[in-house]
Amino acid sequence: MSINCIRTLIEDANISHPQKVALVYGNEKLTYGELFTKVNQIALYLSELDLPKGSRIGIYSNKGIDQVIAILATLSTNYVLVPLTKFLKPEQVEYIISDCDIKCIITDRVKIESIEEIKFNGKIISYETTNKDLPSFEEIYKYYNKPYVCNINGHDNAIITYSFGLGGQPKGIVISHRNLIDSARVVSSYLQLKEDDVISGLLYFNLDYGLNQIFCSLYKRATLALHRFVLPTDFFNHLINDKVSVISLMPINITEMFDEEEYKLPNPSLLENIRIIASSGGNVTAKMIKDIEKYFVKAKFYSMHGLTEAFRSTYLDPSQLKIRPDSIGKAIPDVELYVIDENGNECPPRVVGELIHRGGYIYKGYWNAPKETKERFKSIQILKNVINLEGQLTDEIVVQTGDYVYKDEEGYFYFVSRHDDMIKTRGYRVNPYEIESVVKRELKDIEKCAVFSIENEEIEEEIVLVYSAKSELSSSEILFELKKHLASYMIPSKIIYKKSLPLVPSDKNKINKEELKKELISK
Template identity: 60%
Template sequence: MQNSIRSLLEIAHKKHPNKIALIEKENKLTYQELLTKVNQLANYFNQLGLEDGARVGIYSNKSIEQVITILALLSTPYIIVPITRFLKPEQVEYIINDAGIECIVTDKTKISTIEKINFQGQMITFEPLQDALVSLKEIYKCFNSNFDLELDTDLPAIITYGFGSDGSQKGIVMTQKNLLDGTRIVSNYLDLNEDDIISGLLSFNLDYGLNQIFCTLHAGATLALHKFILPSNFFGHLLKDKVTVLALMPVHISKMFDEDSHRLPMSSQLDHVRVITSSGGNITKEMVKKVDDYFKPAKFYSMHGLIEALRSTYLDPSQIHIRPTSIGKAIPEVEVYIINEEGNECQAYEVGELIHRGCCIYQGYWNSEKSTKERFKNISILEKVITIENPDEIVIATGDYVYKDEEGYIYFVDRKDDMIKTSGYRVSPKEIEDVVYSNFKEIKQCAVFGVPNAQIEEEIILVYSAKDKIPLNEITFELKKHLATYMMPTTIEFRESLPLKASHHEVVDKAVLKKEFLI
């Protein structure tokens, strides 16, 4: 019975004990070996004497040991708090204090950060590092491989931290049921099966990456871990591991084609890739074309997720060339609505807020009743749109501004928090950024945001990075061809590089840039 993430592992093990479950370079684990190590580590965690619901941090690089630790903790009544490896010591310390972390599992690359902040709880290391610390290697020698424990699937299982638009860190709470629901739905519409080799390219600190682990177990497939360094070694991973399912963020699509084409494999060598997914950003027509040129047989799923729910919509691959910039329609077991400020359902091409109803809704924000109330709303906000049967039902007011076309396909405009108000107009930074990317191929990254201006509410700032600075008059001349006058940036600045978010190390941190212009 699939009633916890652990049950997915047990079922996969029962069906395929000798099948390879995990690959990391030359290291491989069968389902039998994986279950044994997970059970040994879960037994160790259970004898630590922590209370049910205690928070345990995982602060490490991606590895087989990290996956084992995630699955072991999901076998216990404790709550996992993944800590992104790019965070600075003060940011790590904030999460430890905010979540009340009592134990941290770490590796040799991150232990020095924990020591700097003088963490007083228990520490466990992947490899033997200090005599005073217990390592996974020692645990495997000493603890039993039999394990059994009933879990309440409605209790919190994971708290993932990300950054809000104001730069503050917030934790979102997920239950075992949330994880299972997302796994089942995604696995079904992607049609994953036991013959698949799923790329573990994404970070396991957020739900999109974690979902790759759980979908692998659900299908009884194989997960091949990889860290993106250069396009050549990324394609090497696809070829060597014979990847069939590839989960990406849009930035990966841009980066994978950064090298000269003669350094990349021929598209015919990649015919084994049958499914590609993208989430965590917006897809462009150019990205779709590049993927199509290199992965000809692959079905490309563009997906839209939320901080408060794993997934809201996906675009069927049959539509990717017809409407490549659409985020599609609602995933199975979810309903989505677009409402205006009066609470009425928006007509075709009318921009409004996306409301998520149904499956995959997380529990709320950790230690933040205010943030939870802002996003998790009573069903009554849809009273002008649907007949309400359960007055206690909760939906998500996503904060995403979107519109639908006459066939019901949805298009993302921008985050409600990011929209710029200038000269009486609402301006989408994304719309300006899309124009920049479409017309300046040399621009690698750009960020558009507003800063206060008493005369026009906000003025528009554009900051970009490229190999070389582009003459200002060239940029303004081109932008004027595509943008209304009120959408034109008043300030355009070149930087050799732009600050990136610690939680999404490929996404520009606009909060940091904005602070520079407010000084």
């Protein structure tokens, strides 16, 4: 058995902490000993399906203790886990099933009808016993009691995750068992997680960030308290009743958390047990920080930046939050980050370039997508102008992130835009973020704005600014302010007012620029 796999953590926790509570969900509790038993039962059943090694197992269900068991059981076999968030539409599930050839789906009573709608031909396992003659966890727990032994290799494929974003069909990113254990190890280290922590299982288990909640809990023998965010009141009750001490969330969760009348929010003294709050997946605003500090008076707040192709790149130490709130921080342990220009030279401080991720936590690549893999996963030769490649050792792989950032004089990084967002106009490259930041700073009546481009044969691309506000502003007023702070080639040629801006379905923190662009082009 490899020491670099989640299965090792499950076995070790059963030996060292069999009576410790591993999982909590409402009134349900499971100790590490009970978790080990149930994981083994499901893993034994899965192994007896006798599917080829590396076969993909989909998990398509609501959050719950059985879902965690299904995840850990799959990772205790030589199969590959494919998480399918409950928010996916049947056609999206069908796409993933086809793309990675899922052989078996583990689901709940609610999602069985969705699976039947797409006419899935593989094996189906339900958590609950149903009238559809399907095998269920309830039955497996009754009858599968033989010892289970497995041997996992750290370099083998463990998980394929898919994220539906703005355009085109998603590509699955392949994550190894070693990647999972490394991510649990590093997060447990820089967040200083403890054995007596209760970690909130707020995030969904469809991507690496959410799954990491499970793996960090196992790594530290902590307790994972599951929660489905419906109402802010429910969430605060979860924090108080489950005695949560660590929360990993996204900025949208912070917004939702405080989307209540102030008199409905709990007294800060009831939240003093929270010692760590970590956020990733979007920008953290000044209001979010203010709300966190007001209600979580003893919590340290960590802002983090991750990649699709590597687990995580940076985190901002809580001591720097007020000093440089716009920074994404510095590299996490075992990672080196470089900012390079189009010629492969390192950018000086304050000059925008592309972020290159070197070192740990790099995933294996995109599933059945050699072109996309080649675009992102590069030979270290890309850094030949920056580092000394003695001995011609150039087989090392780095990630060319597609993120445009800059670094300040003290080595802190600042996100500017994605490569796909860059605008080419009149022979210049323009970062939409530069225009958006001026709007945010100088035009206080504008609530939200999005800058993007549409094709224009005469100047390559035409810059468009769409904004929302309580009422429409004069375009001449906006242009007057922008011209004071931006070069002439950066001034938008179209300024459009909308009462509200569409958001990305998978990330309510981001404005859906593709939808805005389609609206504009179709007019």
